[in-house]
Every structure is written in structure tokens, then in C-alpha cells.
Amino acid sequence: MSETAKLTLDGKEYELPIIESSVGDKGIDISGLRAETGYITADSGYGNTGSCQSKITFIDGEKGILRYRGYPIEEIAKNSSFIEAAYLVIFGKLCTQEERDDFAKLLEQNAALPQPMLKHFDGYGSDGQPMAILSAMVNSLTAYDPSVMHPKDESDVTYAAANLMSSVRTIAAASYKASIGEPIMPPRYDMKYVENFLHMMFSKPYHEYVPEPEVAVALNMFLALHADHEQNCSTSTVRMVASSQANMYASCAAGITALWGPLHGGANVAVVQMLQEIQEEGLDPEKFMDLVKDKKSGRKLMGFGHRVYKNFDPRAKILKGACFDMLEKLNVSDPLLDVALKLEEVALKDDYFVERKLYPNVDFYSGIILRAIGIPLDMFTVMFAIGRMPGWIANWKEVHDDPKARIYRPRQIYTGEVERHWVPRSERS
DSSP states (O other), X not given: OOOEEXXXXXXXXXXXXXXXXXXXXXXXXXXXXXXXXXXXXXXXGGTTOOOOOOXXXXXXXXXXXXXXXXXXXXXXXXXXXXXXXXXXXXXXXXXXXXXXXXXXXXHHHTOSOOGGGGGGGGGSOXXXXXXXXXXXXXXXXXXXXXXXXXXXXXXXXXXXXXXXXHHHHHHHHHHHHHHTTOOOOOOOTTSOHHHHHHHHHHOBTTBOOOOOHHHHHHHHHHHHHTSOXXXXXXXXXXXXXXXXXXXXXXXXXXXXXXXXXTTTTTHHHHHHHHHHXXXXXXXXXXXXXXXXXXXXXXXXXXXXXXXXXXXXXXXXXXXXXXXHHHHHHTTOOOHHHHHXXXXXXXXXXXXXXXXXXXXXXXXXXXXXXXXXXXXXXXXXXXXXXXXXXXXXXXXXXXXXXXXXXXXOOOOOXXXXXXXXXXXXXXXXX
């Protein structure tokens, strides 16, 4: 007999099925709760609600574990390029050399945007938000290739995934160029994914930008570490939209919009801004940490703590090492890194932060890496979106491939007026 949980309501006992994950975590299946009892559960922010069953990413926040399709993030960071990590996340397996070559060729073939789309960039002002442009342009892609709207088989899904992954970096680079008044640089067909993006970002008609190998390695790692992260705000949004049978592009555009929020995708921007303020004001890091502990000071510590991780964010450890390696090999000295290291040192020794499990997260070092590469602050969240695209595609695909999928429809606890009656405007006080 399968394991169940017992729930007593109004003197009556109900049995609820227990679901066990592949790693031993357990959950109570309440999908039939309202039908059987008339009750629903209340879980504001969905902190204790499993909205789906997924085979893509596993996180153990207490132990600081992150795995894509069962593979530890440490092994992926050490051995994989972003493209291999993306293939793993989307299709659930390590690619063979032939599969890698075929997918890379699809990315290469879909790097250029349809020519009419380039005119869209002229309609955005120089102060246009890159995330707004990215979301709108991703949605617009379907107008130029209707075949991606309703993929019929796995090859169609593979094509759509490659088209979207390749196009998003071109859109991102073009939006940056348009914002600074420079000509949009077309992609090159003799460059790899990351190198091509950097070329489109920083080349000019009279000067070809050739990225240093260390820069390409660091950016590959940044993107791979952001490829997926379970059911966060933007990924849950993608699945919500996908459940209506919306196409891959519309669903991922919704994910971009969710990521735009400063509490989600803007965290690494906030970290750099905090480090800049500390440096510009000449604040001693220890003094700053004292101000953080004083609730009246208004100072906030950015880049520490995580909704899921109650230990070190494993991605933060990896990016910290990558950050050191890149700056050292490029012979770049960033005073913000010195401030960051001092903050980390103080936090790890202070009981106030240790007891609250406020350890550095991925955003703490990612901003320094992007800054060293030359990515401007208003493009940081766009970089996050490029990296997260494989995870959004994979989650869309999981919903799309599920024959039992139902449209998402959360319930609510209504707290408004019970019943009121219409009053003519002349009688209202």
C-alpha cells in the first residue's frame, strides 16, 4: 500500500497520497483536496508548494547542491561550454560530437535576424530599456517564422530552440548598439556562440573586436551557471504561460518580463551599485556591515542570502574562482573586487550573518565578471536572460510534451467585501 498523509477536517479524516522524488524528497499530493473536502491550501509566494513534477534541475538548498539533469554544477562548470550545458538542460542528455556539431550549426544558421526586424530598433529611443526591447523582439520573431508556433515533432522543437537561443543574443547585442547610437553589427559565421555575441556587442565597422580567450571562458561559465535554477519566478511564469499551449517564444518572452523585476534578475546590478557606493563614500567594509545590522540605517546587503540556499550558493564558489582567474590573466585590477572580498570575510566571521545563513550568492561575483568584460549595468539582466533561455525552453518543452498537462489555474483566499449592491452615481457620497 502506498504511503499517505492523514488530514482531519470538521471531524472527518482524509488520506492524501505521498509523492516521493527521485532523490527521496517527499510531498503531499493535494490535487484532489478541494473536490473531496471543499478546502484549499494557502501558501503565499508558493514557498511550500510543488507546482509541477520536473526532470530538469535539482536543488538541495540546505546542502548547497545544484544539478542539471543529475550532473553536478561543479562538473558542468569545469567541463562544459554554454552550448553543451544548454543541450543537456533542454534535451536531457550529454550530446555526442555529432549532436553538438548539428546543434552548433543550427545556432550558426539562425544567428542573423530577419532583415525587416532590424527596422524595429529604429523605433526605440536611446533610453529604451534593453529588457523591454528583448521581450518585445522575442515575441516578434514568431511573425517572421510562423513554423515555430506549432512544432510538430522533435526536429521542429530543436530548430525552434536553436533559433530562439541564437536570436536572443543577436537581439541583445543589437539593442545595446542602438542604445549607444552605433551601427548594429551582423553576426559572423566563423565564430562560436559566446565569441560571436561579444563581436556583435563590441565590434565597430572600422574596428573588429576579438575577445581574449579568458573573457570567452568566463562568459561561457557565467551563462552555463545561469542555464536553469528550478522553479524560480521567471521559470514558473514560463510554465504558467506554456500551460495555455502558448508557443515557445511567447512563453519565454513572459519569462524575460518576469526576470526584469529587480528582486529577480536585477540582483547583480544591485550588488555592483552597493560596491560602488561603499567605494565612492570611502566606507570601511566592516563599518558598512555594522550599518547593515542597524535596521534604522537603511543600508542593505546585496548578494548575500538566497530564497532556496541555506548554505553557500555553489555557483558563487565557482564564479569567485573564475572572477579571480579572469582578472589575473587580463592583468585587470578592480577595486570593487577588494571591497567584495572584505565584505565576504566580515560576513563569514560575524554571528549575525552566519546565524541568518547569509552566504554569498551567484549575484555577488557575477556582476564583477560582467563589469570586467565591459558589459554595462543596464545589460546585466539581459545577460541573465541569455543564460537562462535554455532552462526556460526546457521547462516549456516539459509542459508541451506532457500528454496530461492541464492549464495552470491557482486558487485564492478571497478577503474582499462579501456582497454589495449598486448605488446610482447621484446617490453616492
